[in-house]
Amino acid sequence: MTVITHNRRRSRLSTLIDQPGGVSAGVALAQAKANLAEMEGRSRAVIEEEVAALALLQPAASLEETARVLDQAYNHSSAVIDAAGPFELKDLCAAAANLCDLIDAAPEDKPFDWRIVTVHAQALRLLLTLPADAAEVRTQVLASLKDVLKAKVPGIAGPSD
Template sequence: MSEPRTFKIKSTLARQMKDPGGRQVRDLERQAVAQLETHRDDAMATVGETLATLEALCAEAPARAGPQVYALASSIVDLAGYFDTGPLFEAAYSLCEISDRMIQADTWHWPSVQVHAQALRLILAGGCRTGRTSDTLLAGLRSITQTR
C-alpha cells in the first residue's frame, strides 16, 4: 500500500489576501451604509403603504385580524431595522408585542392598535426623528403595552 499524499492548493482568494493593500473594514462599512441610504426613501414609502393597509384594517375592525396586524407591524419592523428610524422601529415593535399578546390571550382591543397606527403615522410624518414628541408618543405606547 502506498502512502497518502497531501496537496496544498492555493486559491485565488488566498493569494489575493496575502497581497498588501486592499480596503479597510471601516471604509467598506461606510460605503455599505451610504449605499443603503440610497434606498431609504423607497423603504419609507413602503412603510407608508403598509401603514395605510393597517389603518384600513383598523377602520374595518374585523373580529379575527390579529395575525394580519402582527404581519403588518412585523413588516414595518423589518424595513425600519435597516435604517436609523429610532422611534418608528420602537413603535412598530410595540405594536408587534401587543398584537402577539392579544392573539395569545384570544382577546382583541382595536383602540390599542389604532393608537399605535396613529403614533406610527405621526412618527413617519416627522421624519422618524427622536425628540420630545416622539418620546411622549413612545411613553404612551409603553403604557398601553404594559396594560395589555
C-alpha cells in the same frame, strides 16, 4: 545550551492576507452606507404603505375572524420593523414592536380591543411626519404606547423600566 530552530511555514491564508488588494474596512463601511442611503427613500415608502394598510384594517366581526385580522396587523407591523431597522429609525421600530407585543399577548378566547391597532397606526403616522429634531415628542409618543402595553398586559415591563 541547545537551541532548536525550525523553519516556520507560512500558511496560504497568511500569504493572501499580506498581499495588497481588497478593500479596507473604512472604505467598505463607506460603500455600504452609500448603498444603504440609496434605499432609504424606498424604505420610507414601504413604511408608509404598511402603516396605511394597518390603518385600513377593520376589527373582526367574530372571534373566529379575530386571529386572521390580528395576523394581518402583526404582519404589517413586522414589515414596518423590517423596513425601518436598517436605517436606525428606532422610534418606528419601537412603536411597531409594541403593537406586535400586544397582539402576541392577546387572549384568543376574548375579543381584541381594536383601539390598540388604531392608536398604534396613528402613532406610527405621527412618528413618520415629525421632524428629526422632535426627540422629546417622539419619546412622549413611545412612552404613551408603552403605557398601553403595561395596561393591557399586566406584569410586563419594558426594556427601559
